[in-house]
Amino acid sequence: MGTIITVTSGKGGVGKSTTTANLAVGLANLGQKVVAIDFDIGLRNLDMILGLENRIVYDVVDVMEERCNLSQALINDKKAKNLYFLPASQTKDKDVLERDKVEKLLLSLKEEFDIVLLDSPAGIESGFEHSIFLADRALIVSTPDVSSVRDADRVIGIIDAKSEKAKQGLEVQKHVIINRLKPDMVESGNMLSVEDVLSILALPLIGVVPDDEEIIGSTNVGEPIINKEKSLSAEAYRRISKRVLGEDVEFLDLTPKKGLFASIKGIFR
């Protein structure tokens, strides 16, 4: 029996889909059989981040409405052989999902896969509820800024209320991913630190991803950055993937490295 992990945030644009894509590849690379599902109905995006947009024939709604088999809709990543992808539907009606159909689909995926990774839509409407109600675990992505942390806190409060697991008296395991941290800004006191965010959200941390311009490039070409050897953000994603599987991995050292130029610049600040 697999685990359903929902990647969520509350606020949009904090990097949910990028996180989902990278962790999906990361977990698959670690030998897990992974299916990543885009639950953002009407605003499909995970397909382009994974670089699989040209291979879509059917989508998640087609499967639920039984217009096709599950195996027809699942797209197997060519590089990460253990990774399968189920795209969101592009219909305009975002409330098209029905609870019992979502349940049926997720339970059958749980039978077949080790990890079912759900990319939840932003907001706290029905799409979010569908992505959370069967979750075993939730990864809450937040950037270190006021709006994002506030919305993350709001979402954390709602997860248990909407969860099937919580209804049975069990707990949805919740972890925070802090995304787009800028170490120099934290050091100069202009950005919330990891400790600040954690003390506000009062949840355990599973990873910190530094702000990285290269991620834009990797999204441009549709190749998740996690496969890049020498990238710090890729390393962050690789470590998070391991932690998701329960491994105890050291956190990345994100203290700003000061070269000569930066030190001189620092004097004049």
Added chain:
Amino acid sequence: MSFFDKLFGKKKSSASVAKDRLTIMLAHERVNCKLPYLDDLRNDLIEVIKKYTEVSDVKITTHNNQNIDMLEVEILLGKK
């Protein structure tokens, strides 16, 4: 892309790859937006055809030729 990149045939920049991917994707998606009934039409067609024979899928593609808008319907019958 700078002049020198072009001169030395440097690898396509990621931004231009992104532009190409988006252009292709959006061209495809806008067609569907222009004809919002396309999905319903497809489902109805499947229902009708089912009355007579097995059908595995119906593909509808749109073409715009000068002044004519055209729908091309491809009916995939199930394997015998």
